[in-house]
Amino acid sequence: MDVEEIISRLKKLYPKGYFHINRDPYYLLISTVLSQRTRDEVTIPTTQKLFSVFDTPQKMASADVDEIRELIREVGFYNVKAQRLIEISRVLLDEYDGIVPDDIDELVKLPGVGRKTANCVLTYAFDKDAIAVDTHVHRISNRMGLVETDTPEETEIELEKVVDKEMWKDINGLMVLFGKSICRPVSPKCDVCIMNDICPKLI
DNA sequence: AAAACGGGGGC
DNA sequence: GCCCCAGTTTT
Incomplete structure (x- = not known):
């Protein structure tokens, strides 16, 4: 599975990334x-x-x-x-x-x-290099075959191995947006999904 | 490993 | 009315 391709597509889909009202x-x-x-x-x-x-x-x-x-x-x-x-x-x-x-x-x-x-x-x-793994990141990473893990802690460790460090900080926001709108926990919208051609669809 | 914490919105 | 939601701590 091409991690860079996945993140690249998510960046195009959500060019503004995740919006925060205040970064203090x-x-x-x-x-x-x-x-x-x-x-x-x-x-x-x-x-x-x-x-x-x-x-x-x-x-x-x-x-x-x-x-x-x-x-x-x-x-x-x-x-x-x-x-x-x-x-x-x-x-x-x-x-x-x-x-x-x-x-x-x-x-x-x-x-x-x-x-x-x-x-x-x-x-x-702080704009630091880190991967915040929530249920969206955990689910999508496994669904798309980036990792095979049972826990978010495990996912964080495995993602660090297969993703370029400069992309770490982007993963959370992009996958949360993707996970809420398309790659939802139940009944994901695979029919309109931009990952259709590269997703293993292990659902 | 499982329970507990919880109001609010979607269906 | 039932189920789920940007997790973490306690049992």
Whole structure:
């Protein structure tokens, strides 16, 4: 399977890539945590609403957890997420001088931040070379025969072997857009898919 | 390895 | 009314 061809086609299909309203590291970190297992149509306005009140680690760290909880209710998992946002902000202040670290090993130490979230921050906020593997990237990479893996962690490792480093940061956004519109989890739109001629169609 | 966290939208 | 969604932590 020609990885470069796949990414090249996705870039043509989505020339503007994935749109982010704000690439500030703290904003992106918080919005990405809020987006876990949640549609971004919901996450985007909720994050803006939250930041209209608490827009810095200093403000968030001393916020009332009940107020955060109500502000983010629509994204779901609001109880644990509200506590994590406050705890993340406190750790940033205590351990990192209020600055979001640009290192994977430091980011994953933050509560509620796993490899997917950390790699999103690295690629979108810091423009670093990393692959953020979510369910879309995991599913599509396997469907198209780029890798054969059981877990996102495994997929990240295998993708790094078969994709040029300069393309790593593009994978997540492109495959998310592709995965939501065409290569969906169930009933993918293979009949209108631009990968039709090169896809193994292992569905 | 499996459960738990969850409101909102699609069907 | 049922099922799924830019995951991560806990049991």
